[in-house]
Amino acid sequence: MKYEVTIGIPVFHAVKYISDTLCSALEQTFPSIEFLVLDDCGGDGSIDIVRRLQQEHPRGKDIRIVSQPCNMGIGKGRNRIIDEAQGDYLFYLDADDILPPTAIATLYEAAKKYDAQIIYGSNERVYDYEGEEQRVERDCYEFMSFSKADDFANYAYERYANIPANVWRYLIDIKVYRDNGLRFPDISFWEDFYMTMDLPTYVERAVMLPDITYRYFCRYGTLSNNQKRERIEKQEIVKIAAAIGELKTNSDRLKGRSYYLKRCFKVMMTEFYMVCYVLSHQQEIVPSFKNSELRQMMQSPLTFGELCGLNKWKLKNLALWLLGILPSNISVAAMKQLGKRKGLV
Structure with missing residues (x-):
């Protein structure tokens, strides 16, 4: 059957939330x-x-379950959804989140x-921690429309937070x-950043x-709040760093584009945030x-x-470039100080 939209929901250990999540979609x-x-x-x-x-649900006939042969992780799960989706448009919904009733209609209307x-x-970001009062913060865009080549990319890379990493934000x-062969990496965290970058x-x-x-x-x-752990496997972080490394490697295809240096800066800032994460969790990461x-x-x-x-993006990139060529001890000491100033370490 052909659909206008597929809502893709990767499910793993979501028994407490999946009913509310799926019902909000239905x-x-x-x-x-x-x-x-x-x-x-x-x-x-x-x-x-x-x-x-x-x-039991009146729209139950439109629910389709596809199963992985074994637990394969969120990256491969998102890729399977791309392969299986029958809709012209795709929207990812995490298995513990909620859609307002008019969400898809609003997005689809704008698409057309x-x-x-x-x-x-x-x-809306809902902080729902056990033993704490639930609180809600809104993260709202101003209306914007882009229709010319490179305009959207220039906006996306102008500031680090202009386009957040989450893949559930968009239709x-x-x-x-499919036409560009885009795939999520085989990692359990930050797989969406790799795609949205x-x-x-x-x-x-x-x-x-x-x-x-x-x-x-x-x-x-x-998964998105897995920082509070007594033990973090080093290999998890190595895989994420490797995915960011691929973003660096494929930068060459963008040389000459007006947003090239902006994108390089955003990729390198993400790498810097990753290093700061390591520095602030040294006691939990095994091996170090x-x-x-x-x-x-x-x-x-x-x-x-x-x-x-003298381009501002060249100067910003130069500061990060130096961190990669200084002697290791000096480089890490500098990153600790910069991380502390930003409240990351």
């Missing part, structure tokens, strides 16, 4: 939706709840009105993923809306990182020749 006012549930083999009963809704390839909605024409280079027509189209829940123990490894993470994709000049 209650969308937009009629033509495939509800694609990715079973990542959590074995906690989440999929039993999905199957019950499949049988502006012939947009990607449409970003605003969101996207699925051809953007490159998306603006493939998108010409984009819209940003002030409408709230997503309620994101921050809870202890979820050597200073030489942290300096290696700060290797810039830019050459010194590309950094010459």
Whole structure:
């Protein structure tokens, strides 16, 4: 069956939340939706709840469950959704979050009105920690529309936070993923950053809306809030650093574009944040990182020749470039001081 939109929901250990999440999707006012549930083999009963809704809900016939052969992680799960989706547009919904009833209708209407390839909605961030009073913060865009080559990319890379990393913020024409061979990396955290960092280079027509189209829940123990652990495997961070390294490697294809230096700076700042994360969690990371490894993470994709000049992006990139060539002890000491000033260490 053909659908206008697929809502893709990767499910792993979500038994406490999946009923509310899926029901919020099923209650969308937009009629033509495939509800694609990715079973990542959590074995906690989440999929039993999905199957019950499949049988009992009036829109249950539009729920489709696809199962991984074993637990394969969120990156591969998102890729499977890209491969399986039957909708013209794709929207990711995490298994513990909520959609307002008109979310998809609002995004789809904008897609058609502006012939947009990607449409970003605003969101509410709900802090729902056990034993604490729930609080809500709104993260709202001003309305913006982009229709000329490189305009959206220039905006996306102008400030670090202009386009946040989360893939659940937008409805996207699925051809953007498929026609460009875009894939999520095989990592359990920051897989969405890897994707959203490159998306603006493939998108010409984009819209940003002030409408709230997503309620994101921050809870202890979820993937996006997994920092509070007694032990963090070094290999997890190594994989994330390798994914960021791929973003550096493929920077060459963008040389000559008006946003090239901005993008390089954003990639390198992300690497810097990763190093600061390591420095602030040294006691939990096993085995520990050597200073030489942290300096290696700060290797810039830019050459010194590309950094010459007075352009502000060249000067900013030069500061980060130096962290990758200084002696390891000096480089790490400098990153600690910079991290402390930013409240990251």
